[in-house]
Amino acid sequence: MPELPEAETIVRGLRRTVVGETIDHVRVARPDVLRQSRSSFAAGVIGHRIAAIERRGKNVLIQLDQARLIAVNLGMTGGLLPFRAPPRGAARPTHAAITFRFGSGGCLVFNDTRRFGTVEALDETTWRARSSRMGPEPLARGYRPSHLHAALQHSRSPIRSWLLDQRRVAGIGNIYANEALFLAGLHPQRPARNVGREEAYALHAHLREVLNAAIEAGGTTIRDYRNADGGQGEYVRRLNVYGRNEEECLLCGTEIQRIVFGGRSAFFCPGCQVL
DNA sequence: AGTGTATCCTGCAGGC
DNA sequence: TGCCTGCAGGATACAC
Known part of the structure; x- marks a missing residue:
């Protein structure tokens, strides 16, 4: 969760x-x-x-x-x-x-x-x-786009799997990995080392943007999650792809697709995120 | 260094 | 109503 x-x-x-x-x-x-x-x-x-x-x-x-x-x-x-x-x-x-x-x-x-x-x-x-043994905090002031770009070059693994690995960056899970990749226009199965400089910079910006916006919204409640006051996370309303398979992409109208790899579902727009 | 699979658990939705 | 299957914001260990 x-x-x-x-x-x-x-x-x-x-x-x-x-x-x-x-x-x-x-x-x-x-x-x-x-x-x-x-x-x-x-x-x-x-x-x-x-x-x-x-x-x-x-x-x-x-x-x-x-x-x-x-x-x-x-x-x-x-x-x-x-x-x-x-x-x-x-x-x-x-x-x-x-x-x-x-x-x-x-x-x-x-x-x-x-x-x-x-x-x-x-x-x-x-x-x-x-x-x-854990990766850097993505919201730390010292975490620069160049750090993300450099770290990506060492790995052949799909970018979504890379983002979920806590030893590489700390705190990213399946919802925000999928959401940031959508905003950055990156297919979840794109090999990490093939992500170019411009793309890595965009991913860095969108990761932070998504995480900050989600904090502001008090998180995302799919079913279980509750904050310390028992309240729900409102970011669920701002999801572009996570859990939206078979619905239309809000940007281009293409049908959002769900695929499974690395044992987890990945959600993406085949129109906006081309492999 | 990758991937796929299984494991730890409970609960819910959907199909029949 | 009930039973069955598949699915879930995570992490780890294993074989290949």
Whole structure:
């Protein structure tokens, strides 16, 4: 589910609600989302204060005191829901996997229907090593079009697969990869190394444009995704190709096509994106 | 270095 | 109504 814009929306919501809270207790309802034993996870979080909330790619980072943090990968259906008091009745999350209880009486729930998400307590050093294996942040000021162009030249893989690889660029998933490729006029199966300078520059600009616009819209809700307030992402209204197969291209009227490669659906306009 | 396939899960839509 | 198939914002491991 959540890509960079959805993770960013969640991060912004949590900054307003859970920073400053102290974790008094943790309930692990679904141990399979942990990447470590229940006991080392509990030992790594209990008694710690939440100092800040950050994002790296699609991961939400809950920064704790004493150089520790909780790294949350949201997977396909994961979400982080803050509550001022223990939720009752209809407000209760449907698939609570981990619940962090605060000294204030509030709590933070990692809710994940399919449980492809992961939650892990780490120290900063371990996280930094992990983070160094991920690609650059596409929205970072220092990430230039020339960097994208240069990196593309090393790979024969289809550009859509290249964009989904978190080791190459961090945070891009299937929705925004497809949308940016449409705006840049690039066929999803175009070999990365064949993308010319001008095209790479256009892709860089459209990637940023799509990600920024999606953040502004609060993300994209297809079915599961909800922000920290339970609201939906409005970017779904601005999708040009994702999920629009057999509909007309909004630019040229050609029928949007769906193909499958790399185990994922790709959506494109055969008129605007010629291989 | 690629690709295809399978795996981890649940839920929903569509066809019959 | 119910059963079946296919599909899903992700990540990884495997064989070829």
